Amino acid sequence: MANLNPKQKKKALSTLGIFLLAAAVLSFIAFYIIVMISQQDYHYIDPETLELVQTEEIPEGSPTAVIETSLGEIRAVLYPDYAPNTVSQFITLAEKGFYDNTFIFEAKNNVYFAAGSSDASGTLKTPPVFENQEKLPQELHQNLWPFSGALCALTTSKDTSFTQRLFKSEVSYTGSRFMLLNSVDFSDEEFVTQFREASGSEELADAFIQRGGVPNFSQQVTVFGQAYSGLEVIQQITALPLAEEPNEQGYTPPLDEIKILSVKISSYSQEDKELNELPVS
Numbered sequence: 001m002a003n004l005n006p007k008q009k010k011k012a013l014s015t016l017g018i019f020l021l022a023a024a025v026l027s028f029i030a031f032y033i034i035v036m037i038s039q040q041d042y043h044y045i046d047p048e049t050l051e052l053v054q055t056e057e058i059p060e061g062s063p064t065a066v067i068e069t070s071l072g073e074i075r076a077v078l079y080p081d082y083a084p085n086t087v088s089q090f091i092t093l094a095e096k097g098f099y100d101n102t103f104i105f106e107a108k109n110n111v112y113f114a115a116g117s118s119d120a121s122g123t124l125k126t127p128p129v130f131e132n133q134e135k136l137p138q139e140l141h142q143n144l145w146p147f148s149g150a151l152c153a154l155t156t157s158k159d160t161s162f163t164q165r166l167f168k169s170e171v172s173y174t175g176s177r178f179m180l181l182n183s184v185d186f187s188d189e190e191f192v193t194q195f196r197e198a199s200g201s202e203e204l205a206d207a208f209i210q211r212g213g214v215p216n217f218s219q220q221v222t223v224f225g226q227a228y229s230g231l232e233v234i235q236q237i238t239a240l241p242l243a244e245e246p247n248e249q250g251y252t253p254p255l256d257e258i259k260i261l262s263v264k265i266s267s268y269s270q271e272d273k274e275l276n277e278l279p280v281s
Contacts, residue, residue, distance in 0.1 A: 045142045045219070047201045053079065053143050054150070054226040055207055057280050062268040063087070065094060065151070065225060067180075068261040069104070069115075071237055074180065074230030075275065076151045077268060082141040083224035086153050086174060089136060090224065093176055094263040096129055104237060104258040106251040111184060111214055113237050114154055114251070115260050116177040122251040124176070134175030144223035145204065148183040148212035149234060149278070151225030174222050182238040183212030210279065229275040 058077050067074040080087040093099065098116075105122035106114035118126040124134065134156045146152065153174035186192055186209050195215065199205035208215055227234060240254040247253065 045200065047203070049142075050201060050203065051143045052145065052203065052207050053082070054145065054147055055211070055278075055280065058228065058268050058272070058276065060268055060270075060273075063091065064266045064268050064272065065090070066262075066264040066266055067099075067230075068264070069233060069237070070257075070259045070261060072230060072233040074227050074233050075272060076149070076180075076225040076227040078151075078225045079144060079223075082144050083139040083153075083222055085136055086139050086222050086224040089130065089133065089176070090153075090178070091265050093129055093133075094265050097262075098126065098129060098176065099260050099263040101262075102126075102260045103253075104260065105253050107238055107240065107242055107254055108252070109242065110182050110235075110238050112152075112179050112181045113234070113254075113258075114177060114179045116154075120253065120257060121247050122177075122249045122253070128176070135173045136175060138172040138174055139222045139224070140219050141223075142219075145207070146181055146214045146217035146221065146223060147207065147226070148181060149227035149231050150181045150213065150223050151227060152179040152181065152217070153177075153222040153224060154179055155221060179221070180227060180234050180237075181214050181217070182234050184214055184216075186212060226278075228278045229272070231277050 063078040063080060065076050065078060067076065078087045078090070102115065103117050103120045103122075104113050104115040105117045105120060114122070117123065128134065136153070138153075138155065144150075154177040155172055156175040156177075157173045159171040159173075186195075192209060195208070196202070196205045199208075237254070237258060240256060240258070242252050242254055245252075
């Protein structure tokens, strides 16, 4: 470049600048694609390896939760193999009596109810058992789905920034409170047809249509258990009249006060097998 005149040098430098800028842009795009692919792999559902464990027979000895509400008992099997941290925290809290005399503080008619707050408004006033009790990283697994009766962890917060949003790497957290699901309406034939077409898995679509559930929660909330007894209690609670307006926390509770009297941890036995209301595929 030493033998170039000033005009030629300026042109050469301009060309070099454009080249470096283009290289930087291409490098950024390549990095973005790599990150996006890695994130897509994390949420990728492989129909070939999909195991709908909630539709299978429950093995004897599996951990269970006996949830006693003021309207009746609900029994759910827990899935430590797929949501180990969520199940471990839930079991510890239950065994310490954390859920005794807590409230159902939120519901959506015929869809779900949320429970486990020491305050009827849904706030967290009980001192936590664990230091990061309300910041447990979300656990998603392709073998667990929001079918009717699914026991789910309530999302509490999300770590997000411009970079995390850009690369789809936000981290969602759950806590001590939980949800039990009823079902959206699957009686509309047009909806069922559209749902089948969008599902990507005939087996999964059939399971939702047969059992009910909340498909739009799929891979969006931590599912860590499945109710097998007391499904009518879930239906009864989610059918109750609700407050006309959300409270200060944004929750819409049942008009009548409904409580979780206790949560007892047990294991699946012959008695549970006789109580099991779920169809087995």
